[in-house]
Amino acid sequence: MKELLNKIVSQALDAVSQCADSKSLADVRVRFLGKNGEMTAVMKGMGKLSPEERPQMGKLVNEAREKIENALAEKDKKIKKAELCAKLSAEAVDVTLPSKPTRELGSVHPLTRIKNEIIDIFKGFGFSVAEGPEIETDYFNFQLMNVPKDHPARDMQDTFYIDENILLRTHTSPMQARIMTTQKPPIRVVVPGKVYRSDDDASHSPIFNQIEGLAVDKKITLGDLQGVLTAFAEKIFSKDTKTRFRPSYFPFTEPSVEMDVTCSICGGKGCRVCKDTGWVEILGAGVVNPHVLDMCGLDSNEYSGFAFGFGVERIAMLKYGVPNIKMFYENDVRFLKQFNKEA
Ligand code: DAH
Numbered sequence: 001m002k003e004l005l006n007k008i009v010s011q012a013l014d015a016v017s018q019c020a021d022s023k024s025l026a027d028v029r030v031r032f033l034g035k036n037g038e039m040t041a042v043m044k045g046m047g048k049l050s051p052e053e054r055p056q057m058g059k060l061v062n063e064a065r066e067k068i069e070n071a072l073a074e075k076d077k078k079i080k081k082a083e084l085c086a087k088l089s090a091e092a093v094d095v096t097l098p099s100k101p102t103r104e105l106g107s108v109h110p111l112t113r114i115k116n117e118i119i120d121i122f123k124g125f126g127f128s129v130a131e132g133p134e135i136e137t138d139y140f141n142f143q144l145m146n147v148p149k150d151h152p153a154r155d156m157q158d159t160f161y162i163d164e165n166i167l168l169r170t171h172t173s174p175m176q177a178r179i180m181t182t183q184k185p186p187i188r189v190v191v192p193g194k195v196y197r198s199d200d201d202a203s204h205s206p207i208f209n210q211i212e213g214l215a216v217d218k219k220i221t222l223g224d225l226q227g228v229l230t231a232f233a234e235k236i237f238s239k240d241t242k243t244r245f246r247p248s249y250f251p252f253t254e255p256s257v258e259m260d261v262t263c264s265i266c267g268g269k270g271c272r273v274c275k276d277t278g279w280v281e282i283l284g285a286g287v288v289n290p291h292v293l294d295m296c297g298l299d300s301n302e303y304s305g306f307a308f309g310f311g312v313e314r315i316a317m318l319k320y321g322v323p324n325i326k327m328f329y330e331n332d333v334r335f336l337k338q339f340n341k342e343a
Contacts, residue, residue, distance in 0.1 A: 168196035172212035180296035216305035225306035253286020283310035
């Protein structure tokens with residue numbers, strides 16, 4: 001019987017060692033330890049032994065059983081580990097693969113992009129950035145800008161009044177007064193923001209975006225204004241852009257100018273956009289009217305300044321050759337997508 005046990009054990013260990021998966025291991029378990037298994041048959045045969053032999057044989061049977069159990073458990077561990085490894089490598093994800101383009105990415109609106117570009121240029125010149133209220137008082141929008149009530153210069157800006165003293169700002173210029181009444185020079189600031197006018201055609205919209213600029217210090221001259229704005233034009237359009245300054249009139253500047261740049265569409269040769277002149281007007285500017293400085297509490301004998309203001313849409317239309325201002329507001333993706341390429 002002892003030999004029989006040894007034989008069963010060695011057969012069992014042999015069978016276990018040949019197993020390569022959980023299924024065959026389970027079969028081996030049934031074959032040796034199951035209800036009708038070989039070990040069970042031996043145990044059943046113990047009934048025939050004499051009472052003296054029984055304990056000794058019982059011990060041997062238990063030892064044999066244990067050996068088989070141990071071998072099964074050890075092999076089971078190995079198989080489980082191998083199966084897990086195989087599963088992990090089969091299901092492995094390569095995180096370095098580029099993802100599938102399932103969703104289209106949005107992009108910055110062309111007006112926002114131009115606005116940011118303009119602000120960055122002036123930041124590079126040492127200007128800070130400020131923003132102000134779109135609902136403004138008549139006092140800041142007009143009076144402190146040297147446009148008294150009933151002054152004919154009010155006709156330059158068709159205004160949405162809320163009541164007699166409150167209105168939607170017609171320009172960003174009132175921020176000049178808000179800054180000068182609260183800050184001491186040196187002042188160098190640009191003010192982006194929405195402005196409102198009762199005005200509507202291919203190049204005008206009732207809401208549009210302006211950028212105001214103001215520099216106040218000792219000994220600021222028209223030459224400083226020309227230098228800064230020419231450098232700006234070269235950066236926003238191209239290095240070979242030329243500028244020219246024509247006399248103009250704004251109540252808040254004296255002298256006042258309008259700045260033209262060589263047409264960025266035809267390079268100054270003449271085209272539909274520049275009406276064959278080679279030049280396009282882009283902004284109003286001037287030396288801050290001493291009366292405005294005084295009204296804002298800055299001594300015009302001590303300080304001088306320059307100011308300018310322009311429309312963001314106008315710059316964008318010229319830079320990109322956009323024929324109608326409304327295209328910026330319709331948000332037709334076919335239009336907007338054309339600006340993506342430059343991202
Ligand atoms: N505020 C003027 C407008 O909206 C533009 C302007 C002209 C602003 C001359 C200025 C300036 O600061 O000096 O038409």
